[in-house]
Amino acid sequence: MTRIAPVITQEMRISNENKSKLDNGNIYNQQSKLDTLGIDSTKKVYSALKDKIDVTLIDEEYINDVQRYWEKRMGIKIDPVFHIYMQQNFNIKNKFFLPEVQYRLIQKSFNESKKTGAYTDKNLYDQIVKTNRQPKIYLKCVNQRYFINVNIPIKKTQITTHFNNIKDQSEFIIKPSRSANGRKVSKLIFDNNNFTLNNRVVSISELEDLYGKNFVIQELITQHSLLKSMHPSSVNTIRMLTFRWNNDITHLMSFLRIGIDGAINDNAGTGGICIGVQDDGKLNSLAVDESGNKWLNHPTTNFSFQQETFIPNFQKFKEFVIDLHHDILHHDLVSWDIAVGDDGEP
Secondary structure, eight states, X not given: OOOOOOOOOHHHHHHHHHHHHHHHHHHHHHHHHHHHHTOOTTSHHHHHHGGGOOGGGOOHHHHHHHHHHHHHHHSSOOOTHHHHXXXXXXOOOOTTOOOHHHHHHHHHHHBOHHHHHHHTOGXXXXXXXXXXXXXXXXXXXXXXXXXXTTTEEEOGGGHHHHHHTOOSOOEEXXXXXXXXXXXXXXXXXXXXXXXXXXXXXXXXHHHHHHHTTOEEEEEOOOBOHXXXXXOTTSOOOEEEEEEEETTEEEEEEEEEEEOXXXXXOOOGGGTOEEEEEOTTSBBOSOEEETTOOEESBOTTTOOBSSSOOBOTTHHHHHHHHHHHHTTOOSBSEEEEEEOXXXXXXX
């Protein structure tokens, strides 16, 4: 066997060494520029968006203007990576974009943090949110104690009988009741005295092992045909933000969350995509995912976001969340996830 070895001349070796020094210098210069502009390259948001940003093309005058604006109002330097992403990918310059860290600070200013746990506990929604337009709860597990209907306690041994008595429903949604990240949301099937989760028969004890001491089993919502056509496996919800100021509650913004790849949940943090909703209910012409990728069509169903599409009865949706916010007394800044029912109502 003949072995052909590479021949490296002294000139080639010097050339490679110079290239290495040049590359190292570019990396150093880029990092120095990021540091100067206040961009933290160790943060998750930078890791997600860095392939969509050209450091050499950053508009430093614009970013310095952004920094001056937020330093004047909050007394701190912000991370402008999202401003850069929006400017380079959408040609949008807007110093009012609010970075996540600053949003969390503002959120704490308007919301009583001690009450957050109660307001995010899905086992309390039927008590706090006064509307009949929410998913019916079939079983609550609270600290490993079980409740049905209007918080009537039942024994663990009675759960199978309870589900046998539900004649019009065999598919349900099970989710942790004290989390808000969309994880571990699954379809649960009850048939022939058995629960099936992810194509496997499971007992109540196994559900406890998987979901812990606090979870909820809810009705599987039937969504509007428009939302279903985008991705039928997930209930695709509108994230709506409302704000109370001097006892006046207004709708701030909305975007639609859509699942992908046959997933049952629509949360962007678990792989879904999001698309902006304008004030008249019209969808923007492209969606984005958590990594900043742009989608003109849905990556799974090929639904076109280029076509003119409106959320039906969107004015009713805005009125709906504003009305609900009146019962949330301790939080002035509230996010709502609202499904579009098969009747086009929230």
